[in-house]
Amino acid sequence: MVVRDAGGPEMLAVWDVIDPQPGPGEVLIDVVAAGVNRADLLQRQGNYPPPPGASELIGLECSGRISGLGPGVEGFEIGDEVCALLAGGGYAERVAVPAGQVLPRPEGVTLVEAAALPETVCTVWSNIFMLASLRPQETLLVHGGASGIGTTAIQLGKAVDARVIATVGADSKVAKCLELGADTVINYRKDDFVEVVKQVTEGHGADVILDVVGAPYLDRNMRTLATAGRLVVIGMQGGRTGELDLGLLLAKRAAVLATGLRARPVQEKAAIVASVRDNVWPLIADGHLRPVVHTVLPLEEAGEAHRILEDSEQIGKVLLLAREP
Template sequence: MKAVLYDGAGGPEVLRLREVPAPVPAPGEVLIDVAAAGLNRADVQQRRGVYPPPPGASEVPGLEVSGRIAAVGDGVAGFGPGDEVCALLAGGGYAEQVAVPAGQVLPVPAGVDLATAAALPEVAATVFSNLFMTAAVQAGDHVLIHGGAGGIGTMAVQLVRAFGAVPMVTAGSRAKLDVARALGAEVLINYREEDFVARVREATGGHGADVILDVVGAKYLARNLEALATAGRLVVIGLQGGARAELDLGVLMRKRAAVIGTTLRARPVEEKAAIMRAVAEHVWPLVASGAVTAQVDKVFPLAEAAAAHEYFDSGDHVGKILLAVGTA
């Protein structure tokens, strides 16, 4: 089969389309004929050589796909050949086929076309697990979402709104903030022009953010802590602004706050399956009803994966970038 691999670490030029052995589903796995794959920042970090796949995972990038089941391994129930599905992966998505544990596979939500479904698994699992399963967002909470116009951000805005909390976002342009507003964001902060700490305090009457979902990391750590409410929760899921920073424990203790760092990719299969079950229960009905939608910016053919990464690196995208692989 054809798959994209990285020829060393570097820029988009290191992506190569190659012929590789097709996977065979192990017991408990399903084999998917891939229709489309989602591009995520983890793929870019892997390309740059700073985020290798976890032990045992495919070297082929790609953390989410949609497609049709081609075969099932021993012990798999509930799925069969021809079923239209989407899946959360530890790797292997930039390929014509991928084998994945059945617990990480969900039916395509009603009303969503097969290709578009590739934009859902990773962002839905990341947002729901971090904001609702870990940070326990409740109705009425003020939730600050950094990068509110990206794939994670656009899903987070919609889910926060759908569950009765107040989405507040940062983004780097008026156009991106307008997208977040259209999805339900109530507080819009241009981080290039405004101090998000001051804006959060102003918008909440001095209360602060009950929860912050952060993809920046070290660069924002101190300011995020300032922006938190008493008993607030800061969830760090990315390190775009670096990995090392000093934390004022006095402020943390005074606010009785929590700083939580999480990743999804390296979690055990059982944990991922539990997250996907929660997504199926709580998020899929919202998608099927149209209350939450997949935000797709551009679709590139698999053979143009380098161009897709170049577009991602530009920072111009809003929502998800997909790679079209097979027939949707």
């Protein structure tokens, strides 16, 4: 799947390209399914080019079977069912990826469903837990609670016994977030999340906020934070430039953190993936976390998948099927 030119979903097209070959420390995966992420939309529009050396093809996560091993690879064998965190190349039949970014298909999850996990889980785990250090009994506020990131964050927050509050943009998404474990769900189109969070926490506020909106929420997020709270910004869906009240930041002894995953060095990604395997994969096996899949479309319908995300229709992940599992 290639982008013929920067623009709308209609610019996505199926194209024959040369099969990748696994280099030293890499594995070759015959892709079964790929996850669709908002970063993919940005790349299609020409606003999010791949990092140097990465595939020009869109796709930041996939699942499939290992069909080739590069020199020096240990711990994997031909035929292993896996999923992988990618810097690009997921919308394809084959992809080469560093072995440190590959995870075994978790117990209790189908190979297709596994494509919903790598980018989402690695993003949530690295930001909420490895960076912001969410602890039991703290309050986590998740913006975009019905998204792939949001549905994962809700479940992981509850798995560590945190109070979880989520925001959504439609009443139709409230029930699913509650089913996944959210204690409170706020329709931001109807209610001010700052006031609701203060009410349900009896004035304490949110200890950790995971934000994908960016600039428009910066001031309100700061007013929502608890003392010693941590705001983690992982997206700019609403804009990139906002105003920060440093006096409020100092008074709350708070922290504003911002991260990206795609452009990190291979070693950093491998460390995140290893932590996910140690800490999150057991939660999937025992039922505390499950991938939430909105729909699965053929790879040829990637344009429709992008339209679904652009319209914010989905609850959970949209997946593309590259071959029958």
